[in-house]
Amino acid sequence: MLYFCFPITELNRPKNLIGRTAETKERGEFIFNAKNYKIILDITKIFGILSPAHNKDIIEIIKTIIE
Numbered sequence: 001m002l003y004f005c006f007p008i009t010e011l012n013r014p015k016n017l018i019g020r021t022a023e024t025k026e027r028g029e030f031i032f033n034a035k036n037y038k039i040i041l042d043i044t045k046i047f048g049i050l051s052p053a054h055n056k057d058i059i060e061i062i063k064t065i066i067e
Contacts, residue, residue, distance in 0.1 A: 002047050006030060006039075 008017050011028030032040055048058040 002043065002050060004039075004043060010036075 008028075010030060011017065012031050013028045017028065044058060048055045
C-alpha cells in the first residue's frame, strides 16, 4: 500500500481548512502541475517497487501512454 502525504495548504478548495474541522463529505483537490510534476514520477516509481503485480501494472500503464 502506498500512502501519499502532502501539506493541507496544497489543496485547491473554496474554503480554507486551516484552523477548523472539515465538514462531513467535504472535499479538496490536489492538482498536479508543472511545479509538482516530480511527485507523480516518484509515486510511480515507488508503486512499481511495491510488488511484482504493481510493477506489471505500471509497465502496462506506461505502454498504454506511449501508444
